[in-house]
Structures are given as structure tokens and as C-alpha cells.
Amino acid sequence: MRQEIGETGGGLRRGGSLVAKDARHVLHPWADLSALGGQGSLMVCEAQGVEVMDSAGRKYLDAIGGMWCVTVGYGRPELIDAMQAQARRMPYFTPFADVANEPAAELAALLAELSPGDLNRVHFTTCGSTAVESAVRIAHLYFASRGRPAKRHVLSRVNAYHGSTYLAASLSGKEADRTRFHYETEWVHHLENPGFDPDDAPLSASERLGQLIDGMEAAIADIGPENIACFIAEPVLASGGVLIPPPGYHQATRELCRRHDILYISDEVVTGFGRVGHFFASEAKFGIVPDMVVTAKGLTSGYQPLGAVLISDHIAGTLTESADPAKPVFSNGFTYSGHPVACATAIANIDVMQREDICGHVRDVGPYFVERLRELRNSPLVSAVRGDHLMACVECQVPGETGPTARNQALAGRVDAYCEKAGLLVRPFENLCIMSPPLVITKDEIDRIVAIMTESLARAEHDLRAGEIC
Template identity: 40%
Template sequence: MNNDTDTARLRKLDQDHHLHPFTNLSRHSQQGGRIISRAEHIYIYDSDGNKMLDGMSGLWCCNLGYSQTLIKDAIYAQLQALPYYNNFFQCANEPAVELARALVEITPAQFSHVFFTNSGSEANDTNIRLVHRYYNLLGKPKKTLIISRKNAYHGSTIAATSLGGMGAMRKQTQGLDYVHHINQPYWFAEGADELPDEYGIRVARELEQKIDELGEDRVAAFIAEPVQGAGGVIVPPQSYWPEIKRICNERDILLIMDEVICGFGRTGNWFGSQSYNLEPDLMTFAKAVTNGYIPLGGVMVGDRVAEVLLSHSGEFAHGMTYSGHPAACAAGIATLSVLRERNIIKSAADDIAPYFQQRLQTLKDHPIVGEVRGIGMLGAVELVRDKHSRERLAPDAAGAVYCRDRANATGLMVRQSGDTMITAPPLICNHSEIDSLVNMLSKTLDQTAEHFNIR
């Protein structure tokens, strides 16, 4: 669609009736935004006909891009056979059962069960319910406290926002009083006076200190993303996760890995926890499980937890109308089939991911770049005014916002988080497409430097 009248009508309807997530609603109602009308491969097109390279895989979810016919056909076929039935009251459907089996096959050995939800937010709400149920059944009802990290993102329901550590979100809700936070492993912004590994160990040991402060008899779990995605692609120092693993192994607390962004190949393995040799008790998934084509999330429940739940009588009073939706699960089965049969994850880890990281590193000498970091198909570029002092370009992340807007105008869809430009392109990119992404980002950095009078 590129008809000016249709575009104007859609934008007006959008401004008049549509409340957007994570948006300045007042500004949007006055200025409007972009209407995305179609997509193919790794490109999106707006209603004006503008083509953009999608450097964010939708919202970290279209790992296979937009042209996966097998997934689309699986959804359509399932809608013809069984468009919906619930999984309450001892009922199930074939796709839910088959996807549960397929997920058990690709996840680490400690996982034999899955609980389906519709999103990562609902999955993290479910984690809270599972953790509390687990310790209640063990006769430890005081163990209700959950430790998370500042600047973490675990969803946007009340419970998920409480688990998260983003200040702007937490200011808008009172939150749950049984969730506590420790510092994130953000070396560039918060540990510059220390060697990365020393900093990683010190920040990891804050978990141990917080457990002692709150009381091990009251702490139930620690939740974290392998790499903090929305927080700015915070890749922890190499020393961080081994120390966290040691602490969790020595203490009677559950480890919850939020794999909503890192899962299904993003870090070079099926799951980010595998990239860091972790053995979580609960694992949150969503987004790329259906390649973003239809909503689905869930929790992989480790045997340590599942065996307790299964060995006690009494109802687990939790669930959603669309838990294990047949069309969503059919999409999940097809997505896993594409990933496995085409060997997407290994191929990406061996070729396109190293090339992506190599090309991103060519930006590190740019006058306004303080650090380039990444893992797999996740990348971050820190923007600064002064490389030595790490002074930012402008207050309130205005420099990165300007850079993001210029990138979008250039034809590159990337995001800004604080003073960081972040990107997570699809796993199916080729070298030429990665070159285009980095070249557009480089051009945008030049424009931003000129705007802020930096040479």
C-alpha cells in the first residue's frame, strides 16, 4: 500500500483510537507514526512504500525472518482442523502435546515438562506461581522472596514488572513486595575502574550478600536473562555466570533463566544458558518459539520442581484460556522443524554470527563509540561524547534517540536503550545484508556526531 489517502486515513485512525505499548501517548496522538503494511525475508515495508532492513527481528522474535511458508501453512492447516479448544479439565490437543515433546528434546537434560502461556510476561508470572507452589509443597512456606537485577526486563504485567528492574516501569506501579534487586553486570557503565573479571565476580557476589541479608530460609529464587536484552544487550564479564552458578548451587534457591530473547539460537546455542554453561531449574521462553508469527510462551519446568508438583495431590490453580492454543503450538512445531532440519542455529553460529560481530567491531574507533559488544546475533554500540571519561552525548539519552531516529530514516530498524544502540538481526541474514546493516549504522553514527559537533 502506498496510496497517500489510505496512509493518511490509517494514521488518523491510529492516532484517534489505538493506544500503543511503551509510547508517549500524548505525543503519538498528535504526531502519529509509521504504519507497517507488509514484510518479506528480513525487510519490512511501511504504507508509504519505504523499505527497511529489520535489524531487530521484529521485537527479538522473527529469528527466521518473514517468509517462512512452512510456519504459515502449519497455522492455516491447524485452523481448519481445530481452531481452538482449551487445555483445562484433563483435556489436551495434538499440537500442544507434540510441541511439549519437541521442546523437551531440544532443551537441556533437566527439563521434562512444559507449562504453556501466551507470552513471556505470563510465563514469568507462572514462574512465581511455580516457585511458591514448590516450596509450599516442601513445607517451606516462608520461602517466597525472589531476587532479580536492576535494569532487567521480564515483561510488563504487574508481576513481571515487579520482577524486572527498569526504573521507568517500576515508577508506574507499586509492584510486589517480595521481589528484591541487585546490581546488573554492566561493566562499561558501572565498572570502568575495575578489570572486567574482577567486576564480574564482585557484582555476582551481591547475590550472595542479598541472600544473607534477606535470609536463605526466605529466599526462593533468582531470576535473570543470560544477556540483558532490552536493558541494552548487557553481556556480562566471563567471570560473572560461573560465580552466580556457584552461589545457586550452594544455596537452597531456584535459578530461573529468562530466555525470551536469548532462546532459539540468538546466542549461538539453542538457549543462552547453554552458552554460559548454566543449569536452570525454570526456563522462560516465548517470542522466537513461533518465529513471532503467533503468540506463544511458556516455562520449561526442571525435574527438581516438576517431581515435587507431580508427587503431591491438590490442584495447581493456575492457567490461561489460551494456554497451549492449538494454532500457536502448530506454529511452534513448524518453527522448531525449520530450525532443526535446516541446521539454522549451528550454521548461524559458525558463519553469520561471527561475521556480524566482526563487522560491528569496525565501528569501535568511531569518535562517538565508547564500546562495541555482543554475542551471537546480539549487538550493542555504546555512544559517548568522550571515550576516556565515557561522558554521554547528551542528557536523558537524547544522543542515542537522535541516532535511532536517523537510522530509521536511513532505512534501518534498530533500537535505542539508554545511551546504547542495540541490534538483533535475523539468523538467516547473509554477509551482504550484514554489510548493509553496519554501513547504515556507520552512516547514522556520522550524522549523529555531526549533529552533536564531535569530530
């Protein structure tokens, strides 16, 4: 989506031979394959607080938090010291079978304390994708252990994002991400996008809720509840465009799952660890206790790769009581499950968040962030602004066009490029500018984001009128 503007902005990158090495040898996630090796990347070399610096010494306010994950900000000595101390003491040992390590055990107990309900068993993974994959496998094992192996189908949603491993990508419902890879289609089903924007919705919130629940009930009846293992849902659909369901949606879908003996998996990879003002949003904000919660990203503030599945005592107890006598092994896990350095980092991250009341800070500045961004609707190029605390989306459109048309995507790319030139990094996706800044951001820094976005929209509008965006 990024475009070049002049000689030093937008898609033109700095960094000399490092950029050349990157272009020649690295295959980035979501890279444009048609331009592979032909364009340079932003070579980010340093980071501190809420800013990152490129190889030319230019600073940028990071309004995407790395990738939804930087909670306590860059350069925190508490996390760095914890990483270093654990690496010196013991950098790694196998997590398999009857071998444990101290940081993993300590972190599991902390997560059980922070999580809702009886989610007291933790299975560590490497990231959100592997945590999602593990959660679905656990759901399958749970029903197989109860003598119901036919319950293997999974319900997800259109515009959901759950990761990029084979199963996680199959669960994801973003059409733009569906390319020539293969996806599971036999037992993965996508319900309607639940997003509700009161600014332009043709229905009331209660009418939209009824429509969504009727659709979910119809899908369950069509597939057969005896065939469905689980429903996986982000409380707020993050990468799909910060899509917020109507009030009551979470409780209603949870009740449907309970009624039909369908496990509820809450994907809190993004909404967890303070992004919307709580360590976990499922119960504290949306009033539900899931059967499993998936977490990653903010778990370590992005300082180390780590994911986890939080599992209810009921599920864990069933797996124990009904274990296959011939093969009782839990045959799921990863070389780096419960990695001691990653777990030590997560413990330090939780300590900082609790000591500094990061969640309380988010509850204070989050509404201000969304309200300031909503001022951007004064631009004729902005069709919608959606947000929940420190996750937000500005939807761009050429007047008279709707959706991710070629011109709308080019327009959003131009806005993104002007933001970057002015020292602000936002995340472009289709015709959206998505933001998720570090949770330690201040109101003054929020004002800076809005000022740069306002100027960038004005410059893009000038380009549109001049016929430069097509």
C-alpha cells in the same frame, strides 16, 4: 526518542487515514503519553525475509527482528501453511484440566528434547511476561508444597527485563521503565547489574566476578536463604542494553543457588531459539542446567504469540507427591495456554531451524556481526559496542557526557532517525541503539547495517557540531 528530520524522515510517518486511526485509538506499549494522539507511527504493512515495508512502499532492513523474535525471517511458507492447516482443522479448544490438543502435546515433547537436563515438563503460556509470572508462582508452590511457604522472596538484577505484567514488571530492573505504576517491593530484590565490558572495565574479569558473587552472597545472607524462593536471570541482559556478565558468572550464581536451596530460573525469552547460536543457551553456551527455563519470542519466530515454562522433573515430582489433598489443583494458566495454532507454528519453526541449521548459521555470522559493529567505535559518538552473536548494542554519547543524559538520548534518537531514513530499523532505548536482526541475515546484509550506521553517526556528528542537538 525518534526525531523528525526534514519533511519525510525520522518521526514523520506516512499512511494517511490508517495513521490517523492509529493515533486516535491505539495505546501502544511504551508510548509517550505526553504526545498521545499527536504523532503518527510507522505503518508497517508487509514483510519478507529480513525486510519490512511501510504503507508508502518504503522498505527497511529490520535490524530488531520485530522485537527480538523473528528467527527464520518473514514470509516463511512452512510456518504460514502450518498456521492455516491447524486453523482449518481446529483453531482452538480449552486447555484446562483433562483436555489436550495434538500440537501442544507434540511441541511439549520437542521442547523437552531440546532443553538441558531434566526439564521435561512444559507449562504453556501466552508470552514471555506470563511465562515469567508462571515460573515464579511455580517456585512459590514448590516450596509451599515442601512446607516452607516463607521461601517466597525473589532475586533479580538491576537492568534486567522480564516483562510487563505486574510481577514481571516488578522483577524487571530497568529504572527507565519504573513510572507511576505500582510494583512489588516487599519480596522482590534487585542485585547489582552484572554487565562487564572488557573495553572499559576498571577491574579484571575475575575481580568483577568476585565482586558480583560477594554482593549476591551478602544479599542472600541479609534476606535469609530460608526466605528466598528463586533467582531469575537472563543469560545476557537484553533490553537493558545487551549486558554480558563476566566469564564464570552463570556457574557461580548457579552454585550459590544450589547451596542455599534457591531455584534458578533462566529467562531465555531472548537468548533461546538461536539468538546466540543454540536452541537454549543456558547449558550449551553458559554451562548451567537451571531448575526452570522461560521461553517465548523466537519459539514461534514471532508468527504467533506463545510462551512456555520448562520445568525440571524434580520440581514437577514434588508438586505431584506433595499436592494439597483438599485442593490438588494447579491453579495457574490462561485461556490461550497451548493454543493449537500457536503450537503448530512453533513445531514448523523448529523444523525449519533444524533442517536449515539456523543455529549453526548464527554461530557463523554472529561473530562477524559483532566484529563489524565494533568498527563503529571509530566514531567519537560511540562509547561502547557490546554483543553476543545476533544481539548487539551501540551506545551513543556526546563527547564528555556519560550515561542516558538528555543530550545523549537526543543524540541516539538522531542516529535512529537517520538510520530509518536510510532504510534501517534499529531499536532506540535511552542512549542506546539495540539490534537483533532475523537469524537468517547474511554477511552482505550485515555490511549494509554497518554502512548505514556509519553514515548515520557521521550525519548526527555534523548536527551535534552545528548545535542542533541539545
